[in-house]
Amino acid sequence: MLKDAEKRTVTEDGRLMLEKAEKDRIETVWDRYAAQTPQxxxxxxxxxxxxxxMGPCRIDPFGEGPRQGVCGADADIIVARNLGRMVAAGAAAHSDHGRDLVEVLAAVAEGKAPGYGIADPDKLKRVAAEYGIETEGKPPHAVAGALADAMMGDFGSRRKELSMVRRAPAKRRELWRKTGIMPRGIDRETSEMMHRTHMGVDNGWQSLLLHALRNALSDGWGGSMIATEVSDILFGTPKPSANTVNVGVLKADQVNIIVHGHNPVVSEMLLQACQSPDIIDLAKAKGAAGINLAGLCCTGNELLMRHGIPMAGNHLMTELVIATGAVDMMLVDYQCIMPSLGKTASCYHTLMISTSDKARFPGMTHREFHPENARDLARDLVKEAVENFGRRGRVYIPVEPVPSLGGFSVEAILGALGGTPDPLLDAVKDGRIRGAAGVVGCNNPKIKHDYGHITLTRQLIENDILVLDTGCAAIANAKAGFKVAEAAEYAGPGLKAVCSALGIPPVLHMGSCVDNVRILLLASALADSLGCDISDLPVAGSAPEWYSEKAVSIGAYFVASGVYTVLGPMPPITGSMNVVKLLTEGLNDVVGAGFAVEPDPEKAGILIRRHIESKRKQLGLDA
Ligand code: XCC
Ligand code: SF4
Structure with a gap:
């Protein structure tokens, strides 16, 4: 048996699948990580x-070699520029995803997107009204067209301030204006970051980092927020619903189709096709008991949130899911899809399909989705997956799935509370709930798989801190069994009482990574109710196993929005103590929040608890 499996993951399905992969001689992300170390x-x-x-250049941290690049840039400049470009890439990824949804909204308005529609006309109206669009007496399609147009305006440079920053507390907006980090255009801030970091432009490490915050805010209050809101309008605003998670969601007797990536534009059409009676009949004619659609990573989260579709795993599980031999087809769109997957699949019968015009992968067949052809293409592909069912070899599905509850949009949470945040605020005020923490982000082979998420989450709920999670962290916590009503047992006495009264778990699944904006909006609602700023609240954020540039952008917009944020893995900034100090201390004086880095989730939990308790004291809650 593979001696390293237990060092690599805390999950049972992960361990068993690692052993299977070893037997099948499948190379995994952990093997490649080991081959890269020392990095x-x-x-x-x-x-x-x-x-x-003129480069490449490097600065000698010991001061024995060069202290400047060829152009004269020192350690502070180089570190700040590199970090700025990470934020730009992350913000670009989220925001470009948002733009793709706006394009579908526009196509729906024009009647050029068969199969897509407006699933939440009320939300369409509400959001359109925020954009100043007249909705009275207008058919939804006309409103959708006008909204798509107005949102496109947010991407460019025609605005002084992004439209949806109005959802932030007034004090926060004033602070952004005063410090010069109010985001103006979504693409503009990313483009300006690329400009500033060109050789010979912005060589102030402080001004670079401030612009990084503005760039990140253009993601959180712009691109990602548009992605989430338009997804809700097109596909429905999530409501609590049951689902199941881990590799055990694959079915030995059914056609298994996996969607992986981020954009619900593709996965929603797959879901429709998988539910078509004629295609289900075809599957039965081929000897399968049915068609089983399951998700990986964030597009899986999108389907889980809105339709209770099962979740096969998170980032580090993506290769291992293929190694079950039970996946008849995997469809990918973009982001977090390891370029290794085509090679992994070549050892099994799995058909690998790439679907986005902007994302290609070795060893995959490219079948491009556009709003006009998506419905028909999805049907064709599901039929091909059905045909492929008969080509399966032996399958290995070693675990039973774990039940979980998802679908906690802000609308759903407020609904569960009776329409206002007051019951939640009362519980915070009287101390039954000490505060709330976001546990978000990726997996990273530098941290034992899911150990960071689960360990931190367990400690927080034990100490009466409500956990809100998204992305791969949310999948880890679901697999750990934290997301059923009975999981209230794991919580401290106060949180347990509140959860039991409301019938909710102590860990609320709020969606995919763009859905981190739901956490921002909930925090804004709480701050507004208390008449304070987000930075005054007993709340915190964390990304215990982050790897992606998108996570850097998320962390930066959390902090710029006033949320203290603890990162697990250290970002590449330790070459400049000035940058480290500004991010961990100095920002407190600028935006009322800062970063901390703590790879040990037990210690990260202590940092978060200490922070929450100090905010409670400042608010006079425990006087
Ligand atoms: Fe990717 Fe969103 Fe990270 Fe998971 S959590 S590894 S970004 S899939 Ni977003
Ligand atoms: Fe070297 Fe300066 Fe060019 Fe960077 S920008 S590669 S430090 S010369």
Missing amino acids: CGYCEMGLSCRICN
């Missing part, structure tokens, strides 16, 4: 630069 020390510290062709 480059200059890069780890953020001290290497390849921004221009």
